[in-house]
Amino acid sequence: MGLLEVSDIHTYYGNIHALKGVSFEVDSGEIIALIGSNGAGKTTTLRTISGLMEPREGQVIYDGEDISSARADTLVSKGISMVPEGRGVFAKLTVEENLDMGAYTRRDSGIKDDLKGMYGLFPRLQERRRQLAGTLSGGEQQMLAIARALMSQPRLLLLDEPSMGLAPVLVDGVFDTIQRIAGEGVTILLVEQNAHMALQIADRGYVLQSGEVAISDTAENLQQNETVQKTYLGID
């Protein structure tokens, strides 16, 4: 059985029907990419899973438990961690304080070790640990946001547009990091407009189109798919 099962969710912004029955599955250890154009419902899907929005119909099952109407803050201790769109670091806290905030729900003694682990993964952050997060560059902020999300020791990491607003060189670095994190056994659900990069590291992918899943396949097949190539990869 999958770690996360999303079945036929309908989510609304007021009267606007944003998700019209989205279903998909994420198995333990996979990297799953949700791709699609602006307004297709990618971010709404993530917000619904993470509890920031509640679906009117349908279910979100995580690890065998229905979390459709669970509050966002309770999901963190269950092992779901999100890196919000636009990074969302706490600009006026230092890098280290940001990381501490990531471990907010934990009360075990391993936090210090994990902090060291994060600095091992992102040496740049160690250099700047006393700096205010708002003064970091865009790439460093993205690293910090990911590291912060990892501090809660998630089993499922939700990433919302990690490449947004980053220079191409930095995008490569970010995706390398995501692959490394997946290598450590964290399941990853990735929302991306940059379909090209996302499909390169993903195992499977779903293409969202106006609130519905249009295509689902392995990442390799999606890269070969004619519609995907035309619409999302810019290959004629």
Place this chain on the structure above:
Amino acid sequence: MNMLRSQNLRIVVTVGLLSGAFILYTGAVGMIAAFHEREVVKDVISLGQVLLMLAPFASGFIAANRIGDGGAEQAAILAGGFAVGFITAIPTIVLLLFNSAEYRFLLELTLRVLPFVAATYFAWPMYRDGKDMRFVIGSWLAIAVLIGIVTFSFALIFEIKGDLRSVLVNINRDWVDVVTFDNRRELMTGILTLTIISVAAGLAGSVFRIIPTIPRRALLYGFGVTLLVGAFGETVRLILQENLDRDTMRELFQRDTLRQQPALMLLIISTVVGFLWAKFGQQVRTGFTSMEPSQRRVMNGVGMLIFAGILLMLPWLIGRTLSDVAVTIGIFVLMGLGLNIAIGLAGLLDLGYVTNYAVGAYILAVLTSIGPLGRLDGVFTFWMVIPVALLAAMFAGFIFAVPVLRMRGDYLAIATLGFGEIIGKLAISDWLKPLIGGAQGVQAIPKPIFLGAELKNPEQLYYIVLVASLVTLFVSIRLNNSRTGRQWMAIREDEDVATAMGIDTARAKLLAFTLSAATGGVAGAIFAAKVGTVFPNSFTVFISINVLSLIIVGGIASNPGIVVGAVVLIGMPELLREFSDFRFLMYGALLVMMMINRPQGFIPSKLVTHEVRAAVKAKVAPAD
């Protein structure tokens, strides 16, 4: 060169007119005349006169600075200061002429001619641009009539009433006396004196820019100290008389005013001290930082001990009147530290903080009063009720927080403002009159009794406030570095992301409101015990605004800043009665000045300092 000149001219005219307007305005609201009542040095200078000289001096310095930064020579800088001083005096001189019986025809002439001059000023460009003649004449007439209606009605008023006092009540004889330096009868002599003094002050301001740093600092320090001691003469006298004998006091002060000789001595001594500090201060500081860490710790410890000693001895050092002020300051420090939890840490703009203050005060009043409304016959003592007041305020904070949990920013501010008003109306209502006395309030609140002794003097109440403030200070320092404090900061930064970190934002905000209310309740209870009576009038929106202002002026989220803010904003109007009439005017001016020149507050928290520096850096050198 020509460019430079015209630019300097613009600086001089702008700065000069601004300071002229400042003097005119402070005169028109009665500030200058009120400040004149307070003599800084006996028979030499009054605070009102200081104000008259300070404006041209400061603006002379500002103008000289700008001209000097533009690379002008010394002569140009001095000329600038001279001109600024002169321009500063002009608006006041015009008003003086308008106001005098002899020259009132000038005012009447101006009022009658002004519409036509103004109309011509506006219509001239139209004529020049070759607009249709009918249109130009029409506009000219329309403008003349519109402005004419105003000025002619003014003229009518003056002919009936005879002087400007009918419109500007504070442009009266007192004002004329001050601005003419007591030459009301010889108006021309007075105008000349004003001009000379103003020009001299402006020139002095520009000289100040030219002289080297060390004497500049020495003079600044010398005059600053003397001025402060003179202005706060009453306070200084009250402090000194606790520690000096009567004859010495009589030599130094005549009533509340500094005598001439001691003032001169003070000026010389403080200038010398200022000189020594300007010259060797840097060495002392580097000497201190280059000391061994262990030595430095000892020095710091000694400093802390001295400070603690002063805090403990304060009532003996300053006497009764000032102890009373210290208690009031302490009450506001308590509230400032409390409100800072909501505003500084959690970013919740609470404008109804007076609610908690009122709840604390009324709880103490009703439970301990031995008057008609206290039906408990004094069973409860002050000490038993303090925790009750604290809990009641926390409960009030909790109740009022529940409905506004989902609101953010401005909406939250407006809702909390409403709650503050509700409490005021409840306190004065007939509905609650049997319980809390309506407009008459609750009387006969006994003083706290400690070990059998009644703490009835401010000197004794001071210790209650001190202990409460220290406890609050300790708690808020701990909160600042705690998990709870962090969660508030996260919410302040971004509520959604805070949720994504696993923070229950609703619970955290409730906690912030509730804890923040606690000290308000204690402050209110101490206030009630101090005054002995509780009236609804004491609990207006101005309490909330005072507390908010002292946080902003002192430095948001900075504990020492809040203490300094309370001393400045609450202490100053209490110590200088002349100020208290203009309290809100000065608050406004101070807040605007702080926002422009020092948005981080007097003693900013480390975090905010970082931020402002980063912003300045970003402005100076745009990042990649």
